[in-house]
Each structure stands twice: as structure tokens, then as C-alpha cells.
Amino acid sequence: MTERAQGEPRFPLLARAYAPLVALLLTALLTALVRRPLRAFDTYFHLRFGEEFRRDWSIAHPGQLSSASTNDWVPTQWLSQVALARIDDSSGTTGLVLAFAAVVVAFVAATYLLLRRHAGPGIAITLTVVVVLGCLPSLSLRPQLLSYLFLVAVLAAWDGARTTGRPPWALIPLGWLWATCHGMWLIGVAACGLLAVLVVVERRPRRTGALALLAVPAGMLLAALVTPVGPRLLTAVLLVNSRADYFAEWAAPELITVAAAPVTVLAAAAVLLLVRRTDVRPYDLGLLAMGGAFALYSDRTVPLALVTLAAVVAPGLSRWSAHRPVARTELAVALGLAAVVIAVAPNQGLVDDSADRVRPFTARLDALPAGTRVLTDWPVGGVLLRLDPGLDIPLHGYGDVYTDAELERYADLDHLEPGWDRTLAALAPGAALLPNDAPLAYALERDGWSVEQRTEELVLLAPPAS
Incomplete structure (x- = not known):
């Protein structure tokens, strides 16, 4: 009997079949999920606000829908609201379902590809499933879903910059887009700033290289402040902290619950794996700290914590298995499964529509x-x-x-x-x-x-x- 080569799995057939099987289960889960785009009542008031912006509201100085509310408020997600209203007006529920399916699939696929950079298909797909399970309470047709996708883009961009040393300039226009789509844009700028500092500390480039890397988060912030709303965006985001007592999503989460099990497990795994590693670097510790901060801040930032902590766990687990680059076949399968979810979405009946009881x-x-x-x-x-x-x-x-x-x-x-x-x-x-x-x-x-x-x-x- 020949000795098993180092890094080869004990059961090679099962190892080859594992990732495709889990991918199929994830596809089934997403197919069921996209039937529930309207389960959060927020979707309906986003549609109404989008319609008002399409009619006659000014982005810089919007109006009120009732005399019972008088705050001089700042729109932080006007572009996504307008887009939702346009989709609803042109394509109705079918268009809304397709939009939800497309963004969810993009978020899941981007998360998988981020994790796949540092782990094999089995580990990457398993962690992706954990992320999706933890995000389920937050996945509905709301602008915040774009913030989850944009954070994955930020993590992926700085992961690449960590390897190449090249500044991820594409994040600057993303900062402008994020600031028009959802109020968590400032979290994205803060994450970008932290990761830029960590890359500088880790790579120790020359002064010009360091300044170029640090210019990216500064550029994101400036881009956000030159949207049609202008610098008032900053005061609008800071106002959120005073509202946590009235809206549960902005309250601190309870992490010792069944619903919070995915983020708690990822946090524990991230700590244990970093403790066991001998090559831990500042970037890894920074990701762990950022993921922990997201997990503790509010229910709404738990999905951000899941993605960030999974990015810490993936490299640690990959040490126990062979890691190969993404093959064309693997990418084709992933795209095919994503296309299936999007294609099937409009052909299913909606469930959990929050308007049904009204x-x-x-x-x-x-x-x-x-x-x-x-x-x-x-x-x-x-x-x-x-x-x-x-x-x-x-x-x-x-x-x-x-x-x-x-x-x-x-x-x-x-x-x-x-x-x-x-x-x-x-x-x-x-x-x-x-x-x-x-x-x-x-x-x-x-x-x-x-x-x-x-x-x-x-x-x-x-x-x-x-």
C-alpha cells in the first residue's frame, strides 16, 4: 500500500464531490430565499420615498410625508430608492424579485471568490454557507443589501493590494456610489482606512507608495462628500446612534443565541486559528478586530462581521488542505448556478410578503x-x-x-x-x-x-x- 502524499485527502472521491454537493444545497437555499424579497416592511417605504424623489423631492432638501414628522433630514439612500421605484414602475413585482435575486447572488458569489483566494473549494463553500445562514434575517429587498456587497468589494480590493502593493483606486468611485445607496458608506470608508494602514504597516513601502495607499480611503471620503447631498451626509450618519433605542436593528446584538450562532462560531474559530498560527501578521489581527467590532456594534452590522471573520478563518483552515487556484470549470459551474437562481426567481410565488396582512x-x-x-x-x-x-x-x-x-x-x-x-x-x-x-x-x-x-x-x- 502506497503512502498517501502530503496534503492529499484521505477520501479523495468524497473530497471532490463535497464542494459541488454543498454548492447545490446553497443554490437550493438561495432559490427559496429569493421568494421572500418583500418580507421586510422597509421595502415598501423605500419604494414610496423613491417615488417621491422621482416626482418632485429635492435630493438636497427632501420633503415630508406627514406633518407628524418635522426633522430636517438628509437622504442617505436616495439612489437605491429611486432605482427600486423605477424597477417597480416598469416591471412590477417581477422586476423587484429579479433585482433582489441578482444582488443576493452577487453578494454570495463575491463572498465565495473572496474566500476562495485563500482556501480550497470545500472550505470556501462551507464558509460561504455559514455567512449566508448568518445573514438570512437581514437578506431582503432593502438598500442595506448593497452595503454587504460593497464591503466584500473593499475586502477583496485590499486583499489584492496586500499582495501587489498597488493602491485599489477603484474604491474611490465605489465610495461615491455607496454614499448614494446606503447610510453604511461611512463604515466602508472606515474599513478602507484601517485596511490601508495595515497594508502600509505590513509592506513598509516607500513614502510615495504609502501615501498612494492612504490616499484611497481619503479619496473615498471626498467622493462621498461630493454627492448631491454634500457634506451633510456626515451629520446624517452620526445621527443614527441616537436612534438605537427606537429601532432594534441598531441595538447591540445578543450573540449567545441560536440566530447568532454563525457569527459566534466564526469569531471563536478566527481567534483559535490565529492563536495556532505562527505567521500571524498585523493585517490578520486588524481583520479580526474589525470583524469583532462589526459583531458587537449592532444587528445591522452582523452581516459585515460574518464576511470579515470568514476572511480571517479561510486562510487558517486552508493550512489543512491543498489549495489550488480557481479553475475555469469551477468558475463556469459557479456562474451556471448563479444563473439558475436568477432565472428561476420570477417563476416562483412570493411568500412572507409583509403587505399580505394589510x-x-x-x-x-x-x-x-x-x-x-x-x-x-x-x-x-x-x-x-x-x-x-x-x-x-x-x-x-x-x-x-x-x-x-x-x-x-x-x-x-x-x-x-x-x-x-x-x-x-x-x-x-x-x-x-x-x-x-x-x-x-x-x-x-x-x-x-x-x-x-x-x-x-x-x-x-x-x-x-x-
Whole structure:
């Protein structure tokens, strides 16, 4: 019996079949996922805001959809909102599904290729699956999905610069695009700055080379500040920190849960693998620190943490298996599977549409006079913004348009905190569409509001005639 060559797998047939099988399972998962582009109510208010920008809103000084919100807000994702509204207007739900499928597939494929640079197909596809599983709660048709894709581009660009020493100038126009598409553009600039410093520390180029590398994040920042919104983008991003108390996505995540298992496992694996390595360099430690910061900052940045930590884990695991460059056949298979997901997407029925629970009330809502103010919670209000633009929806979940005082008042209204009745009187709604189990719905019924229609989830209430 001949001795097995170093680096050769113990079961070569299983090793060759493993990556294609996992790739097929991932394709099936993505095919199921793209049936759920509208599961987040945010998609609907993004469509409404995009439509307003297409009509007459100024990007520099946009308007308001209700007198119940008065903040002098700054649009941080106007281009993606306009694009969504155009797609919806021209191609309807089919176009939205295709757009969602295309961006999701691009994100997954880019993640795989990033990891494949440092690991074999089996390790790269396994880590990609872990990343996708961890991202599932965040994958819906919202502008933030572009931020996940753009971060992969930043990581890939600096991974290449680490090898070649050449500045990734393409990130500068990406900075402009990112700043028009989503508010996490500043995180991308910060990540770019950290990685640029790490590459300089690791490669120790001459002064001109170092300055060229450091010019990339500076160029990204400048490009972001010359968008149609201008320097006000910086103040808009800093405002987000004051909103974490009102929107769960910006609160710190709970990492000791089943849902957080993928990011927790990747973080633990990254630490253990770096401890065991003897060739750890500043860049590796910087990636670990960045991934940990993303994991701790908020629920919305957990997908960024997953990608970053997977990029730390991949080189460590590759030491235990043979690593070969991407072959043309492998690339062709990946492109073929991606094409399958996109081609199948519009031919499936949608599920988990957040508007489905609102649609039974359409007839009664349409019968209300134009401009009627309808009291809702954030999710229902977000959907109604798009489904019935003739109504005045004071609460809809797009936090940028509210002042901190308004957010506090509306949170107190939702929880029946002292002063809620004064807020209700100031809003003077002509109807209310609320969850059946909402304390506010119970309080309104107790105070004489009549039930106009009820489903298992929502109740439509009318105020007393007086």
C-alpha cells in the first residue's frame, strides 16, 4: 500500500464531490430565499420615498410625508430608492424579485471568490454557507443589501493590494456610489482606512507608495462628500446612534443565541486559528478586530462581521488542505448556478410578503377621504405608505424624518406611557390600524373607538363620532 502524499485527502472521491454537493444545497437555499424579497416592511417605504424623489423631492432638501414628522433630514439612500421605484414602475413585482435575486447572488458569489483566494473549494463553500445562514434575517429587498456587497468589494480590493502593493483606486468611485445607496458608506470608508494602514504597516513601502495607499480611503471620503447631498451626509450618519433605542436593528446584538450562532462560531474559530498560527501578521489581527467590532456594534452590522471573520478563518483552515487556484470549470459551474437562481426567481410565488396582512383592509382604507390620518405601528405604517399614498401615515418606521423628541413621543404612545393621550389628541387620527394584541388598540377600544374590521393579526378602528 502506497503512502498517501502530503496534503492529499484521505477520501479523495468524497473530497471532490463535497464542494459541488454543498454548492447545490446553497443554490437550493438561495432559490427559496429569493421568494421572500418583500418580507421586510422597509421595502415598501423605500419604494414610496423613491417615488417621491422621482416626482418632485429635492435630493438636497427632501420633503415630508406627514406633518407628524418635522426633522430636517438628509437622504442617505436616495439612489437605491429611486432605482427600486423605477424597477417597480416598469416591471412590477417581477422586476423587484429579479433585482433582489441578482444582488443576493452577487453578494454570495463575491463572498465565495473572496474566500476562495485563500482556501480550497470545500472550505470556501462551507464558509460561504455559514455567512449566508448568518445573514438570512437581514437578506431582503432593502438598500442595506448593497452595503454587504460593497464591503466584500473593499475586502477583496485590499486583499489584492496586500499582495501587489498597488493602491485599489477603484474604491474611490465605489465610495461615491455607496454614499448614494446606503447610510453604511461611512463604515466602508472606515474599513478602507484601517485596511490601508495595515497594508502600509505590513509592506513598509516607500513614502510615495504609502501615501498612494492612504490616499484611497481619503479619496473615498471626498467622493462621498461630493454627492448631491454634500457634506451633510456626515451629520446624517452620526445621527443614527441616537436612534438605537427606537429601532432594534441598531441595538447591540445578543450573540449567545441560536440566530447568532454563525457569527459566534466564526469569531471563536478566527481567534483559535490565529492563536495556532505562527505567521500571524498585523493585517490578520486588524481583520479580526474589525470583524469583532462589526459583531458587537449592532444587528445591522452582523452581516459585515460574518464576511470579515470568514476572511480571517479561510486562510487558517486552508493550512489543512491543498489549495489550488480557481479553475475555469469551477468558475463556469459557479456562474451556471448563479444563473439558475436568477432565472428561476420570477417563476416562483412570493411568500412572507409583509403587505399580505394589510391587504384585507384595502377596501375600507380606500373608502376613507384623501388625507385621512391613519394611526399605525411602524411595520403597518411602512406598508401603507406605498399601498395607499393618499392617506396620511404619521408612523412608518423611516426614522430619519423624525426628531428625537417625536420618536420619544411616539414610542410612549405605543407603550401607553404617561402623556400618550396628549400625543394621540395632537395626531387626531381619523382611523387606526393596529395589531390585535397592541396595548394601544385595547386602550382605543376601551375609550370608545369602534371596530370596523378585524383579522387574526390586525384590527381597524374608527374614532368616536364626537
